[in-house]
Amino acid sequence: MPDSIENFLSKIPQKIGQYEVVEKIGEGGMGIVFRAMDTLEKRVVAIKVLKRNLAPNTEAIQRFHREIQMSQAMNHPNVLPILDVGVDQECHYYVMPFIEGKNLEEILKKEKLTIPLSCHIAFQVALALSHAHKKGIIHRDIKPSNIMITEQHVYVADFGLARPEWAARLTMTGTLLGTPAYMSPEQALGLAYIDHRADIYSLGITLYEMLTGSVPFRSANLSHILEQILYETPLPPKIVNPGIPDSLNSIILKALQKKPQDRYSDIDEMAEQLRLYLRGLPVLGEPTKFFYWGKYKNLLRYAGIFIISALLSFFLCYFFSCKRHGPKIFPVFFHEGPNTFSYVVSYPSSEFIFKKPMEIFLEENKSSK
Numbered sequence: 596m597p598d599s600i601e602n603f604l605s606k607i608p609q610k611i612g613q614y615e616v617v618e619k620i621g622e623g624g625m626g627i628v629f630r631a632m633d634t635l636e637k638r639v640v641a642i643k644v645l646k647r648n649l650a651p652n653t654e655a656i657q658r659f660h661r662e663i664q665m666s667q668a669m670n671h672p673n674v675l676p677i678l679d680v681g682v683d684q685e686c687h688y689y690v691m692p693f694i695e696g697k698n699l700e701e702i703l704k705k706e707k708l709t710i711p712l713s714c715h716i717a718f719q720v721a722l723a724l725s726h727a728h729k730k731g732i733i734h735r736d737i738k739p740s741n742i743m744i745t746e747q748h749v750y751v752a753d754f755g756l757a758r759p760e761w762a763a764r765l766t767m768t769g770t771l772l773g774t775p776a777y778m779s780p781e782q783a784l785g786l787a788y789i790d791h792r793a794d795i796y797s798l799g800i801t802l803y804e805m806l807t808g809s810v811p812f813r814s815a816n817l818s819h820i821l822e823q824i825l826y827e828t829p830l831p832p833k834i835v836n837p838g839i840p841d842s843l844n845s846i847i848l849k850a851l852q853k854k855p856q857d858r859y860s861d862i863d864e865m866a867e868q869l870r871l872y873l874r875g876l877p878v879l880g881e882p883t884k885f886f887y888w889g890k891y892k893n894l895l896r897y898a899g900i901f902i903i904s905a906l907l908s909f910f911l912c913y914f915f916s917c918k919r920h921g922p923k924i925f926p927v928f929f930h931e932g933p934n935t936f937s938y939v940v941s942y943p944s945s946e947f948i949f950k951k952p953m954e955i956f957l958e959e960n961k962s963s964k
């Protein structure tokens with residue numbers, strides 16, 4: 596039975612291990628983050644306490660600790676380090692430096708980032724991922740809320756924490772928290788074996804959102820979003836934001852390929868392309884060729900409506916004309932009155948056909964005077 600958030604919060608002790616809880620900073624799928632005081636080291640830290648209902652069995656807990664230990668092996672300026680991990684009064688927690696900044700999700704809600712700044716952030720994330728991948732660690736959950744940004748720095752948080760993909764996104768009341776919008780197709784399929792290319796995809800989605808203001812696949816309906824991730828071609832970012840240069844458009848589309856083997860083979864390759872772009876150098880490699888029908892959707896729709904209406908009008912006029920004057924070889928549109936046009940179509944002769952209607956009209960008027 597899922598615990599309510601109030602109930603869970605009330606059970607959090609004031610002191611966890613050597614950390615004095617100060618205030619709640621935020622809540623994610625996996626746990627609740629608090630600002631805390633490290634009483635031994637005399638520093639401010641962030642402590643993330645696992646939600647109990649997500650760590651129900653010893654196997655999950657062992658896995659959590661194992662993976663935290665693995666991620667402690669990382670040492671990179673763009674990786675938010677894990678300072679400590681432990682369990683106290685049934686609270687499983689890990690400790691990180693407290694970041695005086697914002698996460699990218701909060702930033703994107705308030706402002707639009709410039710193209711160079713977006714690329715710079717993506718490049719820093721790619722450097723963090725490159726370090727992790729070389730150590731055999733896959734992030735698996737690259738998304739704006741896991742990217743912390745200060746005035747000077749970009750940090751990637753929550754590295755390599757395995758979690759049941761969907762359980763992790765359920766709040767304690769069992770409702771869906773966040774969206775699977777950043778999830779790669781192979782994760783959406785629930786494949787057991789996920790490799791580093793899943794992170795490449797998620798970084799591609801994050802960069803897409805920074806540049807366009809929205810993710811390519813969105814829906815309030817979970818199964819619909821999964822369906823889009825698996826089968827739909829994303830709208831090229833350049834179509835959403837025409838200011839995006841072709842080279843950057845190609846980098847994103849390459850990262851967003853459905854099949855992992857069609858993406859960049861490793862994150863260094865993607866980082867290199869972003870670096871070249873940031874330096875104003877030509878982006879190497881094959882630009883991703885795509886033909887996006889959606890681009891012409893409206894044009895095709897209007898052309899179709901126009902052709903159908905024209906045909907319909909033609910047949911209606913022809914039908915009424917035949918009814919009134921009997922069938923003719925040439926269609927009669929306007930029969931009554933000295934209409935210039937009607938001469939041309941009603942009584943076709945070489946003379947009328949090759950003369951301009953206005954000339955005929957003027958000529959007639961002249962002769963009748």
Ligand SMILES: Nc1ncnc2c1ncn2[C@@H]1O[C@H](COP(=O)(O)OP(=O)(O)OP(=O)(O)O)[C@@H](O)[C@H]1O
Nearest residue numbers: 621622623624625628641691692693694698740741
């Ligand atoms: N080290 C930190 N310093 C300051 N704030 C942090 C730190 N770590 C996390 N936060 C903030 O705490 C909030 C919750 O983070 P959390 O990681 O639990 O959520 P999430 O990233 O949305 O979900 P998920 O569980 O999928 O990672 C976020 O707003 C985040 O910015």
Ligand SMILES: [Mg+2]
Nearest residue numbers: 623740741753
């Ligand atoms: Mg997080």
